[in-house]
Amino acid sequence: MVWAETISQGAAGENAPLSPCWTCGKFHGTESALAGMPSDPLVAIEDLWRMGFYRSEAASLAHVLSMTELRKELFFRMAGRGNPERETLARELASAAGGLENAFAAAFGPQSNEFFAETTRVQGATRREFLRNMAIGAALVSLASCGQQADETTAPPAENAPTATAPPPANLEKTDLKIGFIPITCATPIVMSEPLGFYKRHGLNVQVVKMPSWAAIRDSAIAGELDAYHMLAPMPIAMTLGLGSATFGVKLASIENINGQAITVAMKYKDKVKEAADFKGFTIGVPFPYSMHNLLIRYYLAAGGLNPNQDVKIIPVPPPDSVARLSVGDMDAMLMPDPFNQRAVFEKAGFIHLLTKDLWPGHPCCAFAASDQWIEAHPNTFRAVNKAIIDGTVYANNPANRKEIATAISERQFLNQPEEVVAAVLTGEFEDGLGNQRSVPDRIGFDPYPWQSFSYWISSQLMRWDFLPKEKADHAAIGKRVFLTDLARELAKELGQNSPSEALRVEKLKFDEFDPANASAYVEQQIKDFGV
Numbered sequence: 398m399v400w401a402e403t404i405s406q407g408a409a410g411e412n413a414p415l416s417p418c419w420t421c422g423k424f425h426g427t428e429s430a431l432a433g434m435p436s437d438p439l440v441a442i443e444d445l446w447r448m449g450f451y452r453s454e455a456a457s458l459a460h461v462l463s464m465t466e467l468r469k470e471l472f473f474r475m476a477g478r479g480n481p482e483r484e485t486l487a488r489e490l491a492s493a494a495g496g497l498e499n500a501f502a503a504a505f506g507p508q509s510n511e512f513f514a515e516t517t518r519v520q521g522a523t524r525r526e527f528l529r530n531m532a533i534g535a536a537l538v539s540l541a542s543c544g545q546q547a548d549e550t551t552a553p554p555a556e557n558a559p560t561a562t563a564p565p566p567a568n569l570e571k572t573d574l575k576i577g578f579i580p581i582t583c584a585t586p587i588v589m590s591e592p593l594g595f596y597k598r599h600g601l602n603v604q605v606v607k608m609p610s611w612a613a614i615r616d617s618a619i620a621g622e623l624d625a626y627h628m629l630a631p632m633p634i635a636m637t638l639g640l641g642s643a644t645f646g647v648k649l650a651s652i653e654n655i656n657g658q659a660i661t662v663a664m665k666y667k668d669k670v671k672e673a674a675d676f677k678g679f680t681i682g683v684p685f686p687y688s689m690h691n692l693l694i695r696y697y698l699a700a701g702g703l704n705p706n707q708d709v710k711i712i713p714v715p716p717p718d719s720v721a722r723l724s725v726g727d728m729d730a731m732l733m734p735d736p737f738n739q740r741a742v743f744e745k746a747g748f749i750h751l752l753t754k755d756l757w758p759g760h761p762c763c764a765f766a767a768s769d770q771w772i773e774a775h776p777n778t779f780r781a782v783n784k785a786i787i788d789g790t791v792y793a794n795n796p797a798n799r800k801e802i803a804t805a806i807s808e809r810q811f812l813n814q815p816e817e818v819v820a821a822v823l824t825g826e827f828e829d830g831l832g833n834q835r836s837v838p839d840r841i842g843f844d845p846y847p848w849q850s851f852s853y854w855i856s857s858q859l860m861r862w863d864f865l866p867k868e869k870a871d872h873a874a875i876g877k878r879v880f881l882t883d884l885a886r887e888l889a890k891e892l893g894q895n896s897p898s899e900a901l902r903v904e905k906l907k908f909d910e911f912d913p914a915n916a917s918a919y920v921e922q923q924i925k926d927f928g929v
Contacts, residue, residue, distance in 0.1 A: 494533045570775040571624070572601055574782060577608045577617055578627035579684075580812045581716050581734040582822050583654045583763035585802060586790040586843060587627050588812070592805045595789040599781050605811070610715040611685035618768055619645045624775075625767040625782060627653065631855045633766050633879050635687035640864055646769030649847055649880050650783045653763040653790065656754035657822070657841030658690060659738035660697070661747045662730040663723050667831065670730075670750060673701020682714035682722065682731035689762050692858040693753055694732040699927045700908040705862070706929075723747050734762065735822040735841065736814050741830070743818050748830030752840060757906045759842070761851045783881075784888045787845040791894055794843040799823040847885050849900040852876035853913035861920045872916040 473491075477484025574596075578584040588605055590596050596603035606623060608614050614626050615636060633647040634640075662670045669675060676698060683690040695705040705711060714722055719737045722728055724746040731737075732753070741747035753760060765786050772779045792798055803820035806812050812819060821827035825840040853872040859865035876882075882900045889896035904911040909926075911919055 490533045568777045569600060569781060571778045574601060574603045574624040574778070575606050576603055576625045576627070576782075577606050577614055577623045579611065579614065579716060579734075580607055580814075581763075582736050582806075582812070582819060582841060583657055583734045584627045585793050585806060585823070586653050586786050586845075587765060588806045589793060589802050590785055590789040592808075592811075593789070593792075593802070595785045595792070596782070598788065599785040601778075601782055601785060603782070603785075607810070609717070611688070612713075615642055618647065618766075619643065621768070621770070624771060625765065625779075628764050628766040629685055629688040629690075630761045630764045630851065631687040631689065631692065631859065632685070633764070634852065634855055634859070634875060635864070637879050638865065638869060638875070640859070641687060647766050647879070648769060648772060649764045649766050649852075650779070651765045651787050651790065651845040651881075651885050652761050652847050652851070653765060653786075653843070653845075655759050655761055655842045655844050656752070656839060657762055658693070658732060658734055658753040659749050660694065660730060660732045660751045660753070661723070661738040661741050661830075662750045663726070663728075663747050664745060664830065666729065667748055673698050673703060676701075676730060677703055677708050679729040680710045680712060680727070682712055682719055682728040682733065684716050684719075684733060685713055687859075687864070689753075689760060689855075690732045690734070692855065692862070693756055693760070695862055696858070696906070696908075697751070697756055699923070699929050702927075704929045720744055720746055736812065736818045739818050739821050739827055740814060742828055743815065745830070749827075752837065754837075754839060755907065757904065758839075759844070760904075761847075764847070780884075780888065783884070784892065787885065787888050787894075788892055790843045790845040791892075796824070796838060845885060845889070846897060847880045847882050848897075848902060849876040849880055849882050850902050850904055850911070850913040852880045853901070853916045854904060854911050857911075857916045857920050860917075861923060870917065872913070 473484055473487050476487035576587055578587050591603055591605050608617065611629060611632065614628060615632065617623055618626050618628075618636070619642065628647070628649070630649065630652065633649040636642055636645045636647045638644065666675075681694060683694060685691070691711065694711065698705045698709060703709060712728065714728065714731065714733075716734055716737050719731050719733045720741045723731060723741055724744065730747075730750070731741075738747075738749055742749060753762075765783065767779060793802055800820055800823075803816055803823050807814050807816040807819045822841055825835075825837040827835055827837075827840070829835055853876055856865060856870055856872045856875045860867055860870040886896045886898075901913045903913075909919075909923070
């Protein structure tokens with residue numbers, strides 16, 4: 398449709414000609430929010446309603462309209478305000494509702510009698526049709542009454558969030574970037590830094606690009622399709638060492654989140670699964686072989702007396718597919734990133750058996766990463782974007798900002814999840830599917846510092862489970878090559894943030910302690926203690 402094409406021009410980038418707001422003809426910052434709107438007017442109106450583009454006062458304006466077909470035509474002309482594309486949109490919306498009378502009867506009830514003599518035909522509509530028509534009716538009045546009031550709908554900037562675009566740092570090789578991400582809460586700093594302005598604060602124009610799976614992230618990085626990526630913390634190690642793919646150098650620049658995962662079990666096992674031993678015979682989903690999820694579920698099962706290679710079946714499942722596959726019985730349990738554990742509870746498909754923070758408090762999960770090639774070609778830009786993400790990560794770690802962030806990242810173009818599900822994860826106020834309302838403020842955290850000890854533990858477990866040949870398991874060399882700990886510390890200091898002076902620390906897990914100075918001995922002790 399013409400209006401969809403007009404909207405899409407505004408999403409083409411800052412060098413594209415700006416399109417006026419299709420609601421009022423003004424320029425008031427709606428272009429990026431309207432990017433990629435669906436061409437189906439019913440789907441579009443549902444999205445726009447969630448985006449908050451309609452004024453709640455719209456209903457009160459309906460009573461000024463009066464009856465007759467002539468006034469219907471005048472209404473469409475009013476909605477168009479001289480713009481044929483807007484008038485066409487109004488007519489298409491009315492047609493989708495089965496006529497203006499249906500839309501207005503649903504949206505405004507008895508007030509619609511002042512416009513129409515008959516509204517009874519809507520009474521036979523289904524609930525979905527009624528809600529659709531209600532949204533369309535409010536949209537039509539909003540089109541006709543937008544005018545100068547439209548600017549008032551712009552939300553004020555969040556307190557402590559960036560409010561202005563900083564001048565680009567000197568010598569940036571590139572300012573327009575695309576960063577790939579998987580739609581999970583682990584990606585919060587990368588995703589929220591677009592709508593909340595952290596990239597612009599550091600002189601960058603960044604578009605975050607939703608990707609379907611971690612394999613797609615890996616393959617896209619190797620192909621050089623985007624500038625940088627949201628990756629699982631083990632992925633840069635695996636790719637750099639050629640584990641599971643061609644050897645391709647990638648740097649882990651900063652950690653996106655700590656904690657923030659869970660073991661979720663299908664609801665049919667509600668009264669049967671109490672401990673790791675109860676998972677015997679299960680098919681268990683993880684997002685990717687080279688993930689903290691795979692390493693942590695193996696750690697948990699082995700400590701509980703099971704051999705992860707023999708007693709269960711561990712399969713890779715893209716996070717967006719996980720709840721559906723749990724629901725239909727393709728798998729019995731999963732260790733997945735949120736919000737999909739909470740979404741499983743929301744859909745009554747499963748219950749939360751264990752938060753991963755209870756296996757390893759403060760464990761890493763996801764990271765911001767870029768290829769060696771891209772960093773070499775864009776050193777100043779790389780510093781700027783990493784700095785922006787570190788800045789945003791610290792903002793995300795403040796509990797006072799979590800609800801605002803949940804609202805920002807729940808949108809269709811980002812996580813596309815119910816806001817209450819995302820908020821439950823970010824705030825730690827959640828139902829577990831077993832009838833318990835839980836309060837766990839550190840269910841997920843955001844700490845950008847890439848401890849070298851994280852890398853050491855990851856490489857030790859890759860070695861333990863035969864992903865990494867023992868002769869290649871030089872833990873210190875791998876950490877130094879892949880984790881940019883010194884750079885993260887330097888950028889944090891430039892931002893005025895406190896950053897650890899150490900690179901290594903002893904990590905305290907549920908069943909043992911990991912001393913990075915003795916990483917290989919740690920694996921030998923695990924095998925001795927747990928038999929695998």
